[in-house]
Amino acid sequence: MAGFTEKGFKLEASVAGTMAGMLPAAGPAGAAIATVIGGVAFIMEVLEWLENDTSVQDALRDMQKQIDGIIFVLNLLDQRMDELVNQVAIESNRQTNRDLLDYLDEIRTANLALQSPARDLEAAVRTANEAGITLDKFIRNDFDIWRWTDVVSKDVFNPQTGSTHAVTSLAPQQFKHLPTLPVYAMAVLTWLAAREKVVQLGAKERLDDDAGRIARHLAAVSVRPGFDKYADGELGAPESIAENIKWQIRAFAIAGSAHPVNRVCNWFFEVQNWMDGDLKRGDHFDLTMESDHVLCTVDPATLGAPSLELDAESASGIDMLQGLAETLEHVSSAGTLKKPFIGQFPTTEVYAPAVLYVIAQNADLHWYRNEEASRPGGSAEWKGPVKIGNGWGDFTSVFSGGGAAVYGIRPDGKLMWYGHDGFFEGTGKWRGEPREVGHGWQGFKSVFSGGEHVIYGIQPNGDLIWYRHDGASYGGDVTTWAPSVKVGNGWGDFVKVFSGGGGVIYAIRQDGVLERHVHTGYLQGTLEWEARDEIGTGWNGFQAVVAAGDGVIYAFTRDGKVLWYRYGKRKKPAAGTKWDWKHIREIAYLEPAPTRETAVTDAVWKKIRFTDIPVLPDTATDAADWKKRQFIELERNPLITELMTMTWEGPVEIKRGLPGFRSVFPLMNAPFRGPN
Structure with missing residues (x-):
């Protein structure tokens, strides 16, 4: 399907379109270039080889094949420049x-x-x-090697004849991912290989300008935090290679x-x-409106990126550039491509998973589980x-x-209950028919869960x-509720x-400040x-934000990324302690924490409940085992360190x-269930 430019002109001919059309017919060379652009696997494989002294030659030979293939395709492209029709476009693009x-x-x-063994x-x-x-x-003069001249057309109305006709014109200096991106990728890999050889020789x-070069190209392949191609102002203007590619791919x-x-x-x-x-249509979805007498409208900012848009970005090199960014970030901090050995050591902490439900645009319900969600650094x-x-x-x-x-x-205010017994393993096991458990809920500005069957x-x-x-544990009905209570005001x-x-x-x-409230009752x-x-700022630019247990917060960007945050305390675990999160719901600790100068008997017993851990319905351990687990940490290490301060x-x-x-x-979480 014929496409258009960002100014709405019909794109008659472009170098990027010509090369994209050539790749399938260019044999192995075309397939290789498509692999470099559209997939991160090749880049990561080469980088992994470069990290290992025994496989560097394999990496260099594979890169050589890619370089030869790109040269072959660019020579073919040079021969087909005449398809652009306009002589100015031909000469401009041929020179580039x-x-x-x-x-x-x-x-x-x-x-x-580099292939010389000397x-x-x-x-x-x-x-x-x-x-x-x-x-x-590749990054000089506003990315001039990435800019090409297109031939475009627009319909012009002739008032004398009352008809329209197409008028062609030139659109110079248009940023394109092809054919420059695969050449740039080979340049980065070759430089990294050459640089690594010098590093390993101790020189x-x-x-020359090593730190500056790393920083320049890390910025060139990265996407700034907060960049939004649909936004106005500074954060909507592309500055890097990756941002320019994303900016040129739009979903409507x-x-x-x-x-x-x-x-x-x-x-x-x-x-x-x-x-x-290129122009594609798909990702169909339905929206229910108030009546048949309104217009079909939707705020695009609430929709996020459709699969077609993410696929187009990936095929245009965004994933590959992200892989290069991660590598350059590592080189910037470590000074080398090689990664340190990370041994596997026994841990004294077990981190619970977090389950997320996502309702897709087509109204399908999807289940995800993020393992060890509160692990330091995220999972x-x-x-x-x-x-x-x-x-x-609907x-x-x-x-x-909470729980199932x-x-x-x-829309009519009925509150429906569904029992999802497959909530932990992600199965489609639902408990019978839904139940109507309330009415009149359409009058709230918003409704959210507090967990443990509490709703606000x-x-x-x-x-x-x-x-x-x-x-809630079995469905109940409109009568199985505790009396409602007004517990605050000013939340509107x-x-x-x-x-x-x-x-x-x-x-x-409204100003993006994130507040934290604790309702102890x-x-x-x-x-x-x-x-x-007040614990943070800048929280009003995400498509969605949700919280899991243990201080974990997930922020969803409009371009399909999930960002992990955690705000809370970190406890230094006792040496040798192992916690089974499926059973341990509570531990005891001492307050104030004993020191070398104070005796354990001078402290006061306190208990912490792990309310962040999902609890399977109707499960409990016997009282003797519970008491043993309840004090397991004190048995193993009587001198428990104080909890750390709240931190991001x-x-x-x-x-x-x-x-x-x-x-x-x-x-x-379902309500806490301990032994009677």
Whole structure:
């Protein structure tokens, strides 16, 4: 399907489009280039080889094959420049293409020099510095080697004849990923290989402008935190190679009709790649409207990135550039490609997983589990996605009440209970039919779960109302509720309010400030609160933010990334202690903590409940075993260190490529069940 440029002109001919069309017909060379651009696997494989002294030659030979293949395709491209029709475009692009071929000759020469087994220090230093100079050419003069001239057309109306006709014109200096990106990738890899040889010869200080070059190219392949190609202002203007590529790929949500049919608007995404003119449509979804007499409208900022957009970015090199960014960041900090050996040592801490439910744009319900969610530095280990349901798009709000209890609020205000018995393992095991357990819930500004079957509702006047569904473990009905209680006011101006359980409630203000509130009376609905605390800023730019247990917060960016944060205390575990999170719910500690000067008997016994740990319904241990586990830490180490002060960790990117969604919510804890 013919595409357009960012200014709405029809793209008649472009170098990027011509090369993209050539690759399938270019045999092995074309396939190799597509592999370099679209997948990070090749880059990571070469880098892994370069880290190992015994496989460096394999890496260099593989790079040589890629370089020769790119030269072959660029020569073919030079022969097909005449397809651009316009002579100015032909000459401009042919000169840029020949500059690229000159760069490739320099890269090829450096690669051949590196394949020499001789340990000649002077030759190694010279090759590394020359490879660095070649690499820097790719980021000079506002990325001029990435800019090409397109031939575009637009329809012009003739008032004398009353007709329109197409007028072609030139669009110079257009940023393109092809054909420059694969050449740049080879330049980076060749320079890294040449640099590493000098480092291993112990002459790192002889590398010209080494730190500056690393910093320049790390910035060139990275995406700034907060960059949003759809935003106005500084954060919406591309500055790096990666940002320029992302900026040129746009997704637009398009309604199938102007008005709903039976209150339903059918939507799809149109993804335009302004670099090569590619245009795709898909990722259909439905939205339920108030009536058939309104327009089909949606705020694009609430939709996130569709799969088509993420796939287009990946195919255009974003994943590959991310891999290079991670490597350059490591080289910047460690000084070498080699990674230190990290041994496996027994741990004294066990970190609970966090389960997330995601309602996709097509209303399917997906299950994810982030293993060891509160581990220092976050965890990139995930299970899922697993599709566990469909038809979840008709609710105005969906949340976990704790354990198997999942609630959905219908537009008419009915509160429906669903029992998801497969909540921990991600199976599609649901408990019978849904139950109507409440009505009148459409009047709240927002509703969120506090975990342990506690639910909060914020009324339009800002009052915070506490509820507890005592029938949540089996479904119950409209009568199985504790009396509601007003537990606060002034909650109506927040952009987002959510909880991680245990009485901790987070609130994001209009100015992006994140507040932390602790409702110590959350179990019984009493009015005890700790003092409010402002703990962060800049929290109003995400598609979604949710909290899990133990201070973990997940922020979802509009380009499909999941960022991990944690705000809380870290406890130094006792040596040799092993905690089984499936059973241990409580430990004892001493306050004040005993020191070498004070006796254990002078301290007061205290207990900590692990409210952040998911509890399987109706499970308990016998009293004798419970008491043994309850004091396990004191038995192993009587001198327990004090808890650390509250502190932030993150952000850490723990997942990418998550398609846009309607909503996301965490699995909350069921009520604590100990022995009677």
